[in-house]
Structure formats: C-alpha cells, structure tokens
Amino acid sequence: MTKSDVVEDFLHARRSAAAVHTLDRDGIDSVLRFCAAHREDRPTTPLPKNLDPAVRVALRTMDDAALRAIATAPIGKVRKFIDGVPHAIHGVPEIVKNNAAPEAEQLPPPGMTEHQRILWKIKAQLEKTKASEPFRAVKP
Known part of the structure; x- marks a missing residue:
C-alpha cells in the first residue's frame, strides 16, 4: 500500500460521506x-415547511448578529429555539408559539359581579383539572 x-x-x-443525504x-x-x-x-435558502410559521417569520426578520448566534449555538439550544422554549442563545429573541395560551385569557372577563367572578374561578379550576387527567380506557 503506497502513500497515494x-x-x-x-x-x-x-466524497462518499459528503454525498450522504x-x-x-x-x-x-x-x-x-x-x-x-x-x-x-438567504432569500433563496429554503426553510422546511414543517417549521412553525412564527419561527419562519422570526428567522426571515432577524439581523445578521442573531442569525450568526444561532449558527454557532449548540444543537440542543437550536432545538429549543425551534420548539419555542427558553433557549439561552444570547442576542436571539424567544419565539412564542401560536398554540401557547396568552395570560390575558386566564383572567376573568371585565364587568362581572363578585358572585359571577367566584363562579367563573370555580369553573376554570374544574376545567383545568379535567384537562390534565390522563385518558383511561373503560374495562369491558
């Protein structure tokens, strides 16, 4: 076996490793x-269609410094950025997903009497406990 x-x-x-998709x-x-x-x-660089629209818009509107920070960040932090959770990449804003419930919806509507407000809180607590219960199949 020679050097060549x-x-x-x-x-x-x-070459074969670079050719792997x-x-x-x-x-x-x-x-x-x-x-x-x-x-x-960048305008001609495709972004995957399965990305959240909020992430796609944020990537298209970020400045060069923020994009450079994402490009040099570890994969775990980039994954957190894409998922919309706190990612700790300096200079990159956090993305709020569309399915995240805003805080304003958790407050009672204005103009309620004290009695209606108490009933609203009780109903909200009941719905909150039902939403977090695991699904249980009925035994035949």
Whole structure:
C-alpha cells in the first residue's frame, strides 16, 4: 500500500460521506444552513415547511448578529429555539408559539359581579383539572 493509495482512499471516503443525504426531520440542519448562509443568499435558502410559521417569520426578520448566534449555538439550544422554549442563545429573541395560551385569557372577563367572578374561578379550576387527567380506557 503506497502513500497515494491511502490518500485516494481517504478522498474517496470523504466524497462518499459528503454525498450522504442528511435526514432533517425536525429542521435543525436547514435552520443552521439558513443561519450560516450569506445575507444575499438567504432569500433563496429554503426553510422546511414543517417549521412553525412564527419561527419562519422570526428567522426571515432577524439581523445578521442573531442569525450568526444561532449558527454557532449548540444543537440542543437550536432545538429549543425551534420548539419555542427558553433557549439561552444570547442576542436571539424567544419565539412564542401560536398554540401557547396568552395570560390575558386566564383572567376573568371585565364587568362581572363578585358572585359571577367566584363562579367563573370555580369553573376554570374544574376545567383545568379535567384537562390534565390522563385518558383511561373503560374495562369491558
């Protein structure tokens, strides 16, 4: 085995590894590719369709410093950014998902009497406990 054979085998292995299609089920590779792309290439860089629309809008409207911070962040923090949970990437705003309930909906509606407000709180507590109960199948 000569030196040229070793180099040729190495280059062949490198080419075959680069040719492997990466599975991008949750969109992390596409987001990292988008964030690392040059400013002029970003409009043509595709984002996965399975990303939340709020994340897509945020990525398209972020400045270069925030996108660079995402591109250099660890994968776990990027995954948290995509999921809309606190991610601790400095300079990158947190994304609020559309399915997150705003705090204003948890307050009683204005103009209620004291009696109606108490009934509203009781009803809210009952619905809250029912929403968190696990599903139980009835035994035949």
